[in-house]
Amino acid sequence: MLSLREPASARTGMTFHQMLEKIRYEGAYPTRDRAEDVTRAVLEALGRQLTTAHRTELAACLPTEAAHALTTHGQDIQPLTGWQFVKDLASRTGTTPATARWDTGAVLTTVGHLAGNELIGRIIGHLPDGYALLFGRAQLARAA
Numbered sequence: 001m002l003s004l005r006e007p008a009s010a011r012t013g014m015t016f017h018q019m020l021e022k023i024r025y026e027g028a029y030p031t032r033d034r035a036e037d038v039t040r041a042v043l044e045a046l047g048r049q050l051t052t053a054h055r056t057e058l059a060a061c062l063p064t065e066a067a068h069a070l071t072t073h074g075q076d077i078q079p080l081t082g083w084q085f086v087k088d089l090a091s092r093t094g095t096t097p098a099t100a101r102w103d104t105g106a107v108l109t110t111v112g113h114l115a116g117n118e119l120i121g122r123i124i125g126h127l128p129d130g131y132a133l134l135f136g137r138a139q140l141a142r143a144a
Contacts, residue, residue, distance in 0.1 A: 016063035019110060027106030035106075042107040043069035045089045048076040054123050061115040082130020101134075109136040 014022075017032075024035035043062075047055050047070040055075075059067035080088055090100035112120045112135045124132050132139040 014063060014114060016065040019063055019066060019114070022110050023106050026109060027103065029106075038103045039066065039107050040069045041089065041093050042104050043111075044072050045085065045092065046108070046111075047071055048073050049080060049085060049127060050123065051075060051126065054126065057119060058111070058115055058123065061119065062111065066111075079128050081128040082132075082134050084128075085130070085134070104134050105136060108134050112136060 020032055020035045020039060023029070023039055024032055027035060027038065029035045029038065043066055050058065050070075052075065055071055059070050062070065086101045086104055087097050089095075089104060090097045093100065093103075095103070115123075120135055120137075124135060124137070130139065
């Protein structure tokens with residue numbers, strides 16, 4: 001279970017501020033506020049695609065503020081492919097699909113770093129096609 005009383009840096013090795021600075025650098029965002037807006041939007045959208053178990057497990061790897069964004073909403077009834085996820089994010093944030101794809105990559109590569117290969121691999125394995133690339137990983141063909 002996610003312990004929000006424990007300092008984020010003790011759970012993740014990174015504070016929310018440090019996470020935002022990494023995302024700001026990776027995404028080349030001009031301000032920390034822009035990086036925070038992007039981070040919250042991407043994490044809320046990702047949280048809607050994850051099962052409760054995966055959402056909880058991933059949230060435990062993130063700083064408290066990021067964990068809250070990830071767990072704000074329940075799972076969507078209709079799962080989205082990676083490309084549909086990007087288009088949905090663009091629609092929700094009022095950006096272009098290209099910008100939403102950039103934002104997603106900047107955030108999810110950092111999330112993947114915090115969560116580790118094993119957890120992200122399991123999460124990608126349960127999501128529809130297209131998410132590996134969003135996490136900065138090779139998209140492997142699924143066995144038939």
